[in-house]
Amino acid sequence: MGFEQLAALKDQLAKQAEEKRMAKRAQHAKPAQNAKPAKQAEAPKQAKPGRAAPTAARHAQAQKAPAQKSKPVDPVVLSIGKLQKRFPKAFPKNPAPKVPLKVGIFKDLLEHSEELGLNEAALRDAIKVWCWGSRYWACVAENAMRVDLNGQDAGQVLPAEAARARGLQAKRQKTKNAAAQGGAAQQAGADQQGSAVQQDAVVSQDGSAAQQDGTAQEERAVQQDVAAQQNSTAEQDVVAQHDDGASQQDTPAQQGNVA
Template identity: 55%
Template structure:
């Protein structure tokens, strides 16, 4: 397939996506601006480009508020993808003292110390991180370079935390089962 054919196919798909977005747009309820009537129709042009329309849709009508820590982790994943891989990729053991390294980049990412502390706390908590803490596994710095190894004590603590969480989740009565 030549470049001309690919370009034509791309244009055709963009038009199709724009028409699909235009069909779905009236279903989303938004408050009408003051003085606007229902007979006026949609205020957007029907032939809007597909990418901006798709990008603006989730922001216009979010179903749930997003935790600010999730936004901070998203910034870290974009800026340092090797140290903060996106799910489903396994997490990697982070360098001891990675917080100090992150503080050097905080201003350029638009983050403060509290946001970074919360993000690191959430990132390093949970089974996905604890399973990567295997004795002798390389610890990673912000650029993805090796910065030490996981010690036996760190690996034992990770196993302890993981088994404790499993034991607590198995012993807690589930609401659906308690009524039976």
């Protein structure tokens, strides 16, 4: 075979190889062309104008809303809390019953004022409030043992002291009863007035004679209402007098228990 024939054969083989490569490329390119284009990511929906997203709206409202102010705690309550924490046997927490305190316990507390962080005025107010009320008066029974700051026996309740405590309880109960009766009298007067107005409206349809009768009933109802209001006012005055008398008479009693 001559040189020219070998060159022609090489060219022919090279062409065949190139055609095969082109065919393979065409086969690989078809699947890519037939594949569907990927969906574009949907853009987030925009909120309608004038309406904010719920979460953002709530967050904005929470920021705008002013913080609720907590109610201030009575300083006397804080002082009593310190006493209960430091001397739990002398100042037991509710619902445990109170115990009669030693006569002169206030002086003992003054020795611990620096430790408690309470001055003389704060201690005096705390003792007055602690010894004022049904829970303390109930424990001041005749011959009951008084206790010191550590809960140790420190004398007995005298008959006169027990009688004074019972008197304070009776006055407080009487005041409550009087206030309740005053409210009931006012309600009864309002009910009577409403009933009289209804009767007058019904009677007015039957002529002049019925109108006169209705007028008389209305006058009686008004008189009853005025009487009920006067009774209520008198009862409230009695309550006020009892409160004034109790405050004037009870303060020495408290100081007797505290001093």
